Amino acid sequence: MEKRVAIVGAGISGLLACKYAASKGFSPVVFEAQDQVGGLWNHTIESTRLQNPKETFEFSDFPWPSSADTFPHNTQLQDYLQSYAQKFQILKYIKFSTKVISIDYVGDDDDDMQFWELWGGAGKAFGSKGKWHLKVIDTKQDEIKEYVAEFVVLCIGRFSGLPDIPEFPSGCGPDVFSGKVLHSMDFAAMDNATAAELIKGKNVAIIGSGKSAVDIAYEIANKNGKKKILHIYVLE
Secondary structure, X not given: OOOEEEEEOOOHHHHHHHHHHHHOOOEEEEEOXXXXXXXXXXXXXXOOEOOOOHHHOOEOOEXXXXXXXXXXXXXXXXXXXXXXXXXXXXXXXXEOOEEEEEEEEEOOOOOHHHOHHHHOOOOOOOOOOOEEEEEEEEOOOOEEEEEEEOEEEEOOOOOOOOOOOOOOOOOOOHHHOOOOOOOHHHHHHOOHHHHHHHHOOOOEEEEOOOHHHHHHHHHHXXXXXXXXXXXXXXXX
């Protein structure tokens, strides 16, 4: 019987995991909450580009097309990932608009669950007993389904859609600010027209100095012109 491998997420890691599992004769199924492959690249700021040269950010068996920019725009990267999934026939394994809501490991009994051997501790990828039970929801049909697998691979990214918000002293945070406070993740999730309307003509303070902060600073300066004041604050 084929070993079933459940993969959560159809970003770069999820695509690689699916391709590898299928090549080894396993039966993979990928659960992706969005309606397309790409992970975080499906929700980016309009002007976002890859921050390193494309040659350092490509699949070893699938080079970038010659038409791609040296630092590809986010739309080019989305096309690249979609082409990769099509080339290696990965799409047939993916269940889009399907969000995993619970994962449970079910063994013979509670005592058996304590043995390391069950988790592949002897160097084996699959334990001798137990199965992973996944409950998912089809977000388009609003229907809950259950799947069983021998192995689970989580490819959901570092923060998995959770904003990294700093803690502010009492009386000094967003609660006492009269303007609008928005996390970069929420800004990136907006469509381009909505995001452009939000920042139009506004002075914006950016908290942080990571890639998202730099991208947003560029986006605001691009939309509002060079005369608009833009403050960037870096938290230590």
